[in-house]
Structure formats: C-alpha cells, structure tokens
C-alpha cells in the first residue's frame with residue numbers, strides 16, 4: 001500500500017513536470033517563433049522571400065525598396081540608396097537595426113502557423129512607411145562628402161526622425177567585392193548605423209549638460225558667477241587648457257565662446273554627485289528607446305575622476321561618450337520645455353503595421369529630462385550663441401545651437417560637431433551633425449547643418 005502510494009506520487013510528479021514542460025515550450029515557441037525564424041542561422045529560409053516582400057517608403061511615399069518580378073529593387077538614385085542604406089538595410093543580417101532586418105517578418109508576411117511557407121498570394125505582406133525624407137538624407141550624404149560621420153534631424157514635438165545618415169556607406173546595388181578583406185580599412189564600421197549604434201567623444205556639445213546641471217543646482221551663480229580665462233589653468237598639477245583667452249566671463253559668454261575654463265570651473269564647483277545626477281536624469285548610461293530598438297548608451301562616469309578630470313568631463317572630454325540620437329533628444333528637450341520625445345522612425349500611417357503601438361506622445365514616448373524653467377534658460381543661452389556674428393548662416397532661421405571640437409587623442413584630428421534646434425512653430429526641428437576626425441565643429445559641421453536647415457525651412 002505504502003509502495004503504491006509512493007509510485008502514484010512519483011507518477012503524478014512526472015505527469016505534472018511533463019505538462020509544465022509542454023506549457024513552457026508552447027509559450028516560448030509562440031512568443032519567439034518569429035525571432036527564431038529570422039535568425040542569421042536561418043538565412044536560407046528568408047533570403048528567397050525578398051522576391052515578393054513588402055515595400056519600404058519614405059515620408060513622401062518615395063519607394064526605397066520593393067520587389068518586382070521576383071527581384072528586390074531599390075531606389076533608382078544611387079545617392080538615395082547610399083543615404084538610406086543603414087536604415088533600409090541589405091538582404092543579409094549585417095545591419096542589426098535596419099528595417100529589412102528588424103521587420104523581415106512583416107515584409108515577408110510571416111505567419112505563426114505556416115511560417116513563410118505559404119504561397120505568396122496567401123501571405124499578408126506589410127509595407128513599411130518611414131518618417132525620413134530620402135531627399136534630405138541625400139543632401140546630408142552629399143554634404144558629408146567623403147568624411148566618416150553621422151547626421152540626424154528630428155521633430156522635437158512629435159519625435160519623427162526626418163533624416164538619419166551614417167557614413168561610410170554602401171550602394172546596395174553595387175556592393176564591392178573587397179568588403180570582407182577591407183584592406184584599406186575603407187569599410188570599417190560600414191554596417192554600423194552610427195546614429196543608433198555608436199557613441200563618440202562629445203567635446204563642447206556636452207557643455208549643454210554642464211549648463212543644465214548649473215541651472216538645476218546653482219541657478220544664481222549660473223547667471224552671476226564669473227571665472228577668469230587666461231587660456232589655461234592649473235588644477236592639482238594638471239593643466240586645463242582653453243582655445244581662447246576670454247578674460248572674466250560667466251556661463252552665458254562661456255557657452256557662446258565655448259570657454260573650457262568657465263565650463264570646467266562650473267563642473268568643479270558642481271562636483272561629481274551633481275554632475276552624475278544630471279547626466280543620469282538626461283538618460284546617460286542607459287539606452288534610449290526608439291520604435292525600432294534601443295540606442296547604444298551614452299557614457300558618463302566619474303568614479304575614478306580627480307578634480308581636473310571632473311573639469312575635463314564638464315567640457316566633454318575625459319571618458320565622456322555620447323550617442324548621436326541620444327544627444328539629439330537632449331537638445332530636443334531643451335527646445336521642448338524640458339521634455340524629450342523619443343525618436344520615431346516608423347511613420348504613423350493607417351497602412352502601417354505598427355499602428356497598434358502606442359502612438360502620439362504617450363508617457364512611454366516622453367521623458368522629462370529637466371524642468372521647463374531650466375530648459376528655457378539654457379535655450380536662451382543657445383539662442384544667444386547662435387546670434388553671434390560668426391553664425392551668420394543661421395541668422396534667418398531663429399536657431400539655438402552649440403558646436404563641439406572633440407579631441408580624440410593620438411595623431412588624429414578632432415571630431416567636429418554641431419547640435420541645436422529651430423525655434424519655429426512650423427518646423428520644430430532639432431539637428432545633430434558629426435564629422436569624424438575633420439577638425440573644428442565651426443568649420444566642418446556648421447556648414448552642413450546650415451544647408452540642411454535651409455532645405456527643411458524652404459517654402460515649396
């Protein structure tokens with residue numbers, strides 16, 4: 001009797017574990033089947049399906065990719081193909097963030113029960129509509145010339161990404177044969193969308209973060225305190241240098257002149273804890289979410305920093321790194337009363353498969369980076385900077401901006417940056433331009449941004 005009870009219990013346990021295993025397997029399968037089907041090791045399953053996949057459109061319904069007579073065809077303009085290469089993607093899995101990789105299931109009409117084995121006419125294939133304007137992307141690409149870099153523009157009120165270009169890039173219709181050997185290093189990071197998946201030394205564009213921190217913690221000093229710039233300053237035996245000799249100036253002039261001594265001193269006055277608190281409120285050290293995935297994290301860490309390192313971090317050097325799209329949300333928040341709207345790459349369109357996702361500016365899509373008051377004060381300083389005579393190219397656009405020239409070490413030239421936004425009801429656009437190892441932000445990045453803003457505000 002005792003034995004048979006023992007056996008019954010064991011049998012019951014076995015049956016229970018069998019069924020819980022089955023439930024686990026079915027749940028895993030139903031939630032992950034799509035992902036598994038489109039993993040790189042299943043490339044053979046999906047490659048043929050490009051023969052009749054859905055279309056990819058830009059914001060003006062220009063076709064960027066479509067399938068005709070069993071072939072995947074891309075936009076006829078080679079410069080547009082190159083400009084949107086990282087966004088549209090190729091037919092392999094090389095660009096993890098591309099539309100043809102991330103939304104392969106929707107483009108192919110993947111079905112949970114039949115996979116992608118159904119005949120083409122039975123598969124419900126989706127088209128994908130994007131927010132980018134491919135002509136604007138083409139202009140950004142031509143302005144970057146042969147430089148490596150990244151350009152992005154977005155609507156800081158709605159989050160729509162209007163332009164997203166990363167170089168070096170490739171023409172999908174004429175892929176070179178020597179990519180895998182990469183002898184001259186021409187193809188380094190060629191499959192990386194730098195707007196989403198890379199981070200860089202920010203240099204002086206980071207001074208905006210220091211300015212936000214100053215207004216948040218010592219608002220009176222932000223308006224009144226001055227420091228004397230003699231071109232250099234010794235802090236605990238380390239030299240902090242400035243490109244100019246600015247004399248006695250405060251935060252407003254310091255930002256306009258991009259004075260390292262003033263901003264470095266504000267960072268030291270604020271100290272590690274305040275700087276870290278502000279940076280983390282602005283989403284440093286974590287990815288930001290877009291509708292096609294997360295960005296690479298921006299990095300800010302002062303755990304081993306001495307006083308001079310805190311100064312260098314406040315002027316965007318030390319170990320600081322920023323992701324371009326994340327930085328775009330910071331200037332977007334300054335423009336938008338402290339609230340950052342997360343970037344949206346996919347268009348809100350009745351035909352779009354992503355329509356079921358939370359649209360408009362739901363809480364999930366917006367993060368308060370700072371207060372309205374602080375954002376407006378930094379905005380005023382950025383506007384004052386843009387009104388400086390050297391930025392005459394922006395004077396027609398009511399712009400707020402900050403340039404950066406980020407030292408990257410070694411024998412390499414600095415990264416050239418400019419970021420900012422338009423104060424324009426009709427065109428609430430924020431921008432960021434990075435030209436890698438090109439020299440000064442003012443000389444190399446500013447003309448590109450000015451050209452793009454001229455195009456964006458052009459009356460048609």
Ligand SMILES: [Zn+2]
Pocket residue numbers: 229230231242243244245246247258259260261262
């Ligand atoms: Zn200075």
